[in-house]
Amino acid sequence: MSSGGESIEKFRSLSPAEFFYRNREIAGFSNPSRALYQTVRELVENSLDACDNHGILPTVRITVFPENTKENHYRVTVSDNGIGIPPRYVPQAFGKVLFGSKYKLRQTRGTFGLGAKMAILYGQITTGKPVEVRTSPKGSQYSYFFKIMIDIEKNEPIVMERRIMKRKSKRHGTTVSVVVEGDWSRARSRILEYIKRTAMGVPYATITIITPEKEAYKYSRVIRKMPPPPREVKPHPRGVDIEMLKAIIASTKSSTLKDMLKNAFQSIGKKSAEILLEEAGIDPNKDPRKLTLDEITALVSSMRKYNKYRPPRTDALSPLGKDIIEAGLKGVLKPEFAYAVTRKPSSYSGHPFIVEVGVAYGGEVPLSPDKGPILYRFANKIPLLYDEGSDVCWKVVSDANFNWRQYNVKLPDRIAVLVHICSTKIPYKGVGKESIADVPEIEREVRNAVKEAARHLRLYLSKKIRAEEEKRKIMTLVKYVPEVARSLSILSKPPASDGNPVDYESIKSVLMKIIERRARKIDGLNIDLRELIIDVG
Amino acid sequence: MTYPGIDEIDYKQRLEAAKKLHEAFNKTIEELMRGKSPKLIIPKRTLSNTIYDPERKLLLLGPAKLKRSFTDVNEAKRFMQTVLMARILYESLLNNEYPTIRDLYYRGKYSITYMDLRDRRKKSENTWEEQKESDAAIRDIEVFTGLLREDMLVLSKEKGKLVGRIKLRSGGDVIDASKMGHGAYALESTPDLIDILEVDAEYVLVVEKDAVFQQLHRIKFWDKHKAILITSAGQPDRATRRFVRRLNEEFGLPVYILTDADPYGWYIYSVFKVGSITLSYESERLATPQARFIGVMMTDILTKEEMRNVLARMKNLRKRNLEDILNILRNKPYIDSKERRNVIIKAKEADIKRAEQLKGYTWFKSFRWRLELEAFLRYKIKVEIEALASKGLRFLAEKYIPEKIETGDCID
Structure with a gap:
């Protein structure tokens, strides 16, 4: 071009x-x-x-x-x-x-x-x-x-x-x-x-x-998988603007307006092209290069108004994908838990977009502020660093608008949320292009994605809390084993006659077996409990 | 390890206590070796499991039991503390030692080191922090085995003193308690190891206050009145209570308790008679249900007019009660209103609270006790034993005590 x-x-x-x-x-x-x-x-x-x-x-x-x-x-x-x-x-x-x-x-x-x-x-x-x-x-x-x-x-x-x-x-x-x-x-x-x-x-x-x-x-590279490269697609007519139409006119090889619309846009066939041009009051067979500015304006307006298009194609989008986001979070933040969600494509005003959200928790993730998790915003794979407060993503994840407690997270905590919005047209707020505007469709998708990822975090946390609790219980028992074994073995020896005293090691091993029976029920606890014992002197 | 002739009685006791301890815990050990998670079934030492038996006139431990299981995370530490204490007691029995409860606390206190499962770091935890915890373990073993600490030769501070015409054998020596000079025989921690050889007395008089005990001893009250004079010096320890019980049980001697006229004094009487609420499991061996309260009574000092006011506060009075009162008041008041002004003490808020508590106890619900408590609550005054002595020691020794015993002006 x-x-x-x-x-x-x-x-x-x-x-x-x-x-x-x-x-x-x-x-x-x-x-x-x-x-x-x-x-x-x-x-x-x-x-x-x-x-x-x-x-x-x-x-x-x-x-x-x-x-x-x-x-x-x-x-x-x-x-x-x-x-x-x-x-x-x-x-x-x-x-x-x-x-x-x-x-x-x-x-x-x-x-x-x-x-x-x-x-x-x-x-x-x-x-x-x-x-x-x-x-x-x-x-x-x-x-x-x-x-x-x-x-x-x-x-x-x-x-x-x-x-x-x-x-x-x-x-x-x-x-x-x-x-x-x-x-x-x-x-x-x-x-x-x-x-x-x-x-x-x-x-x-x-x-x-x-x-x-x-x-x-x-x-360093932590994953060898790449997102598929985005494909070029024709623009969707709902998202047209005067500047874009001018550019298309300047480069078109079609000799009639009707053909130009059909060739340059997705979702426009012969029939819809005719309807659009009739609506704009322009002859379908006119040479596109001869359009006046008024006619261009009329055409843009009729193209935006028409509401029977198919939704925009999404092949132009290149989401990172669940694996890559999780790898990115793990590689840079070294969390104990990471989970990512890629939503289905959606669109606003004729522009397709996909929202992806990753949540990283614990490990080396820095402590978040009280008012929300640490937020990493990306638009078309570019990180956005400024104007976080006015970004629609912050609006969604901030503690004021998102009930983190419901997901077992009590802020501040070691939690980070990554939001990636990819679109053929990112609705930036202002000229700085550092924050994304409150587009209702995008906001809804971001919220649903954060909720979905947070649900997985909650699952992880509640499992972890349960396992920690069980471990604590096992610890409580194990640490008293040496003293209990020693005392019982001494008490097992009768005062006068010889009797059948039970030695320290046998009592200890029976006690440990009883505790191990219980520990076997804990997820991910595959260590020898005997290692934890420090025998009494 | 025995020293014949010296510790023979001790030795027998040791062997017996050790056997009992061993047997009590061996059951648990046998179960454990069969793979069952170890547990101790222990009678509950809670207030709700303390029951007053009106037949036997004793505070006893109720039927409730608790299961202390090692695998119950909330009980594991106490389980460990219990077996640890049992082991220390067992060892000191076998090693001919006489530990105090403080010794036992120190002997069992050490730092358990273990590896933390979560971060793989060495951590440590003390077996117990305060003596409160080791004392609780001792009490648990007492109720679990039925052995009192005295039976396990655990010593405590000697508080009780005795003087009178009585001969004892203790630790191989024969002691004549009528030949103690100005001093007295200190009641040892293990009263069951005392051999009582000879008693020439008609009753036992227990005096709350050590000073009054000394005064009565100086004038040889015990000799003249054929009494065995004992002081608990405040709240009675276990040895004093056990020895009083033995004199009553083994020699049929009536027991009279003389305390201040205030709720604390009355509770001392109550501990001698029915047992203590917190240690109800010992009552069976330590309490003396036949003990009677000789004074000081509120009714000893109130005028007839004042008594009428007190009666007005009491409901459900029957005719027989009124006759009783006339009887009681025959010799009274011992102190007239002029003398009284100098010897009464105003009751404090805490005294009144305590009196209200006593009113709620079954064994304080008899007519005579109600009369005392209501009189106290009506006039809010306390009287010390010394108030009577202020009229002259001889008034106390020659008039007050003998007259009360003679006329039976005592509260059961």
């Missing part, structure tokens, strides 16, 4: 590069601390997508090194083992805003459709340094190295340097390195938290970050 950028250009007088440069706050580059964090984030998400979408188990390595300490310039380098980029696309992919593979209807990580370009643009503006890209496409015998800058006014790449090298190994992947003005000391904890949460969502990846202090944090 290389023409996407051009179509946008038609409707705007600014070049996209210039537009984003002027509005960089929106993209998360409002200050050096936030910008450093955003740079890491964009590059990491690009790397994960380069692996994920092609069924490669990701190995991602991040370094943040001081480049010029006086100016607070940092070099951020992210390497992956993805499929690499064909060299002819490299200048466009890194040097032209809105070029890329993101503006399609399938679930991908990128939140802004800009990938790394905003980071490159920001780096160029603040440090004047070009982006360095080294890529080894899968199957190619060569590695390619580029130094690229962006011509902001023309929105065109300027290739400063280009090299081709013969490859020695078969390793493929891409390394992107940018220099940006940043504030590491302020961004540090955010970046590390971001990496930790990312690792939680992709337990099938190995992620390493090396900080300016030369500290390495490594999250």
